[in-house]
Amino acid sequence: MSYTFQWRPVLRSLPEMLWGASVTLEIAIMAMSVGTALAILLALAKRSNLKILSRLAGIWIEVARNTPALFQIYWIYFGLGSLGIGIEPYSALVFGITFNNAGYLAETFRGGFSAVPEAQIRAARSLGMGAVPTLWHIVLPQMLRVTFPALTNQMVWSILMTSLGAVVGLTSDLTGVTQQLNVVTYRTFEYFFVSACLYYVMSKICTIFARLLAWRLFRY
Amino acid sequence: MFFDSSLSWNDILFLLDGAIVTIAITLASVALGTILGVLFGLVRAGALWWISWPLGGALDIFRSVPLLIQLVLFNSFNSMFRLHWSPYVIACICLGIYTAAFCTELVRSGVLAVPPATRRAARSLGMSWWQEVVSITLPMATRIVFPSWIGLSLGVMKDTSLVLWIGIIELLRSSQIITSRVQEPLLILTITGLIYFLMSFPIARLGAHLERRWQIQ
Amino acid sequence: MIQIEDVHKHFGPLHVLKGVSLSVEKGEVLSMIGGSGSGKSTMLMCINGLEAIEKGRISVDGVEVHAKSTDINRLRRKIGIVFQQWNAFPHLTVLENVMLAPRKVLRKSRHEAEEIAIEQLRHVGLGEKLKSFPSRLSGGQQQRMAIARALAMSPDYMLFDEVTSALDPQLVGEVLDTLRMLSHEGMTMIVVTHEMRFAREVSDRVAFFCKGQIHELGTPDQIFESPERPETIDFLRSAI
Numbered sequence: 001m002s003y004t005f006q007w008r009p010v011l012r013s014l015p016e017m018l019w020g021a022s023v024t025l026e027i028a029i030m031a032m033s034v035g036t037a038l039a040i041l042l043a044l045a046k047r048s049n050l051k052i053l054s055r056l057a058g059i060w061i062e063v064a065r066n067t068p069a070l071f072q073i074y075w076i077y078f079g080l081g082s083l084g085i086g087i088e089p090y091s092a093l094v095f096g097i098t099f100n101n102a103g104y105l106a107e108t109f110r111g112g113f114s115a116v117p118e119a120q121i122r123a124a125r126s127l128g129m130g131a132v133p134t135l136w137h138i139v140l141p142q143m144l145r146v147t148f149p150a151l152t153n154q155m156v157w158s159i160l161m162t163s164l165g166a167v168v169g170l171t172s173d174l175t176g177v178t179q180q181l182n183v184v185t186y187r188t189f190e191y192f193f194v195s196a197c198l199y200y201v202m203s204k205i206c207t208i209f210a211r212l213l214a215w216r217l218f219r220y
Numbered sequence: 221m222f223f224d225s226s227l228s229w230n231d232i233l234f235l236l237d238g239a240i241v242t243i244a245i246t247l248a249s250v251a252l253g254t255i256l257g258v259l260f261g262l263v264r265a266g267a268l269w270w271i272s273w274p275l276g277g278a279l280d281i282f283r284s285v286p287l288l289i290q291l292v293l294f295n296s297f298n299s300m301f302r303l304h305w306s307p308y309v310i311a312c313i314c315l316g317i318y319t320a321a322f323c324t325e326l327v328r329s330g331v332l333a334v335p336p337a338t339r340r341a342a343r344s345l346g347m348s349w350w351q352e353v354v355s356i357t358l359p360m361a362t363r364i365v366f367p368s369w370i371g372l373s374l375g376v377m378k379d380t381s382l383v384l385w386i387g388i389i390e391l392l393r394s395s396q397i398i399t400s401r402v403q404e405p406l407l408i409l410t411i412t413g414l415i416y417f418l419m420s421f422p423i424a425r426l427g428a429h430l431e432r433r434w435q436i437q
Numbered sequence: 438m439i440q441i442e443d444v445h446k447h448f449g450p451l452h453v454l455k456g457v458s459l460s461v462e463k464g465e466v467l468s469m470i471g472g473s474g475s476g477k478s479t480m481l482m483c484i485n486g487l488e489a490i491e492k493g494r495i496s497v498d499g500v501e502v503h504a505k506s507t508d509i510n511r512l513r514r515k516i517g518i519v520f521q522q523w524n525a526f527p528h529l530t531v532l533e534n535v536m537l538a539p540r541k542v543l544r545k546s547r548h549e550a551e552e553i554a555i556e557q558l559r560h561v562g563l564g565e566k567l568k569s570f571p572s573r574l575s576g577g578q579q580q581r582m583a584i585a586r587a588l589a590m591s592p593d594y595m596l597f598d599e600v601t602s603a604l605d606p607q608l609v610g611e612v613l614d615t616l617r618m619l620s621h622e623g624m625t626m627i628v629v630t631h632e633m634r635f636a637r638e639v640s641d642r643v644a645f646f647c648k649g650q651i652h653e654l655g656t657p658d659q660i661f662e663s664p665e666r667p668e669t670i671d672f673l674r675s676a677i
Contacts, residue, residue, distance in 0.1 A: 003300040003301070062417075062421060063413070063417065065420075065424070066374075066416065066417045066420040066421045066424060067378065067413050067416040067417055067420070068378035068379065068380075068381040068392065068416060069378070070381045070382060070392060071378075071381060071392055071409070071412065071413055071416060074392065074396075074409060075406075075409045075410075075413065078399065078405040078406075078409060079405055079406040079409050079410075081405070082403075082404070082405045082406050083406065117524075119520070119522055119524045120524055120526065122487060122520075122524070123520065123524035123526075123583075124526075124538075125487065125510075125513070126485060126487060126513060126517075126518045126520075126587075127513065127537075127538035127542060127586065127587070127590060128510045128511065128512075128513040128514040128538060128542045128590065129510070129537075129538060129541060129542055130510050133541050133542075137537060137541060138526055141528045142526075142527065142528055145528065156284070160284075160285070160286040160287070161286075162286075163286035163288045163289060164286075164288065164382075166288070167288070167382075167384075167385060175286065175288065175289065178289075188292065188295075188296040188299075189293060189296040189297075189300055192289055192292045192293050192296065193293060195289055196285045196286075196289045196290070196293065199284065199285045199286055199289060200281060200284045200285050203284035203285075204284065218528075219570070220527050220528050220529075220570035220571070220572055
């Protein structure tokens, strides 16, 4: 093998890459929180008796689940751009991942809703609680436990999905920063190897954090 | 031809060519990933912990690093070791290992879901370990994990879109090439999305159907 | 006062309530007995609006339960109900289970709600279990917690739907003791039950349900000593 590794320049740009990692986390957390909220609404809409509402929710869910995430980001970035709605790669990525998260999680939550027994709702209603307080205090907390592993997975997915931003020209997230460095040095393997390590660490921290959170939250 | 646009029949054929590349890469990767996944899965389910755990940990890396980064790294081997492999080979190996990482855990969970009593019963009839695995455990486990395996394969199909990064012209990249000529990204992307949807949705439905039917039994 | 007039209800093709009329006075304990599927549990669900009715009317203190204009959540504060399956909220501690409705429905402060909850839990003998999760409680304890949860809303009426049917035999006693205590305190109660001896002991009146109708209504002595209808006689013979 005639290749000589050069790790020094990579280590020198580590601060830059860590900064990129923080942008990655920022995007993933944003897309996950908004996506979760949307997913709950989508899951409720899917169960709704209003035909239009459940149809629209169904289209969202199926498109998100049956087309590539990269396609969804492209559609927002190039598609909306062509309609005259200029959009930054950053926003396109956030919207794209949010759309994707919402679709996948809505399906998870639909299963979660049916895991909460009807009798629980009946008991809450018999105490004079309205539909919204019942959802908030009784159904959602119990659903959270059932769906927690899936939520954790989706969070890891969100972190990994942020790497797609580079394909539409995002330069500030970890993959974007790495690609920028790669372009000027051609030290592809070294830079992307370190980048891979950082992604791995982020995924693992996320999983461990989720496990601690579950241990704290679900003591019943 | 479409809505007075300059999109021609040839462009649609070009898109379909891209779709065929997508399908070909998917099939090759899923085949490789499934073979490796079954082997690794059996090891994960049955071997001693000092074999099973390191293997599990190693495969976990592939699930915790973005596929795009994995593709770039695999691709960089080409210039590092002067391999001169085609991007297609790299894409299939990379996606295949990625698939195997997920498939292994599927197979493992499936094998562990087969009741030990059933396996012991088969062994008590005088079957060898291998005979028992082939004729009892694998068929039962297949039934358990098949719906998830369909989900995994469809996931791989969607993930093939990333190989455009290493220069392969698959479905999504084809749509971009046409866009640069026709200048109607929204229309072309929507058609592209429709093609993806048609490739994925019916199979996803089949998987969900099988899952429900097999759960009842 | 609870007034029920000519109530009808179907479940699909099944005519479960065929014109039930009944009134329950303040301070009265009324037991509903009868075979399964006779409509007594359904009747109970209708009284606090958990089930809709098709014909007739039910009013509680003059407020019509099934009128569109009635704020059903407000009305339900007056009527506590305890089910056969106790439906403890598994994600909340015993104390939080009981505090939830006073806080969210009656808008009590945390402190006030806690005081009420502790008082009610002591009342049913669960003063020691405040911080436990329901999964750590026996069925009988969970059922008593459900009673405390309903009582914490200081209801004027309590409905009990076969509250001992899902319990192991050795746990039935503690729940019936709690009901007995409530009746001595003058709570207005409607009790759907299969415990004949209990019905006879605590009730002021007993209603015998059969095929969606009240076939016989009277004092426990009347019903259990000298039933008039042949269906009542048959049922009591098989039940005791």
